[in-house]
Amino acid sequence: MKQLAPNLTSQVVENNVREVGINPNYWYAVGWADRLKIGEIMPVVIWSQAIAIYRDELGQIHALEDACPHKGVALHQGAVTGCNLACGYHGWEFNGEGDCVNIPYLPKTQKLPRAQTRSYPVEEKYNVIWLFPGDRALANTQNLPDIPELSQKEWLVVPLSAHFQAHFSICNENTMDVFHGFLHQKLQGWFDPVLVNLRETETAVCADYQVSYRGWMAKFLGLSEKADQVTTLPVAVQYHYPNYYTTLQGVSSLYLFRLPVSATESRSFALFFFKVRLPQSILKPLQPLLQKLLRRLVLEKFLAQDIEMIESEQRTYLANRDRRYVEINPAIIAIQRLIVRQYEQFLQQSSQKK
Secondary structure (H helix, E strand, O other): OEEEOOOOOOEEOOHHHHOOOOOOOOOEEEEEHHHOOOOOEEEEEEOOEEEEEEEOOOOOEEEEEOOOOOOOOOHHHOEEEOOEEEOOOOOOEEOOOOEEEEOOOOOOOOOOOOOEOOEOOEEEEOOEEEEOOOOHHHHHHOOOOOOHHHHOOOEEEEEEEEEEOOOHHHHHHHHHOHHHHHHHHHHOOOEEEEEEEEEEOOOEEEEEEEEEEOOHHHHHOOOOOOOOOOEEEEEEEEEEOOEEEEEEOOOEEEEEEEEEEEOOEEEEEEEEEEEOOOOHHHHHHHHHHHHHHHHHHHHHHHHHHHHHHHHHHHHHHHHOOOOOOEEOOHHHHHHHHHHHHHHHHHHHHHHHHO
């Protein structure tokens, strides 16, 4: 892992990061598994690829290109029939591999046309549906994130989704940018951040910050004994393309999974973990209430402020793509460099296969 200087110095942002696509040869989170019931279909989009995910009668999930090879009708408008997905227009049925296995108005003895729609590798883990939109031969070479907190009873997990009208690079920079605590000051956010360590590899950027907290929320999370007491703690932010892992030492963790939808739209699925200092006999029955309170009173309020800034940044960029910007956080420059590099590597690998 290459060590980078953590100095805050002026650098010009390369605007091409706002135009690049994704490297699809990674697993991407596309939805919550418990929201897809047996017999239901979930339409998703990964970088302009429309995909229909369905759960068959056996509870297994499948992912097919959201376009019937007969007329091009969106398959998510159809219905699940047993283990197959039937187009809503003519009832053509496709199995989980994308093969046409039945046309209801043809005699059973008649040979079916060689109609096929693309299928995608899909998995469910951590109550998240994961999809591999790239070369399916590479799916086994990439691992899903490891989340040890899910097996540790002292952690309270709070799932949270988000939707941004912005390029995924802008969203990713927001997550890495601990210096924007100024935005959240009325919500008793962090202050006086210091970047103390910065490292990068071909696929990751890892930054360590020191940040300070005070207020009732800091007291609730066990950061201090009194609300007016200032506590300074290390925060680690790790971007392992295409997802994030963040920790506030001994207090909280965040696993943030980014879904790039298009050049101007992104989604995210996050798992927040909080170490609540209560006995299990008390924590377990209180868990649904605590999840609701943390989501509504804390996380959604912070998220709303971030979305406002992220979407403002996107609108300004679209109004003038030639405008030049200045950045002083080297972690942001490293994130931009990684995003561009991953896309260029994908383009290079694709051209070599042709």
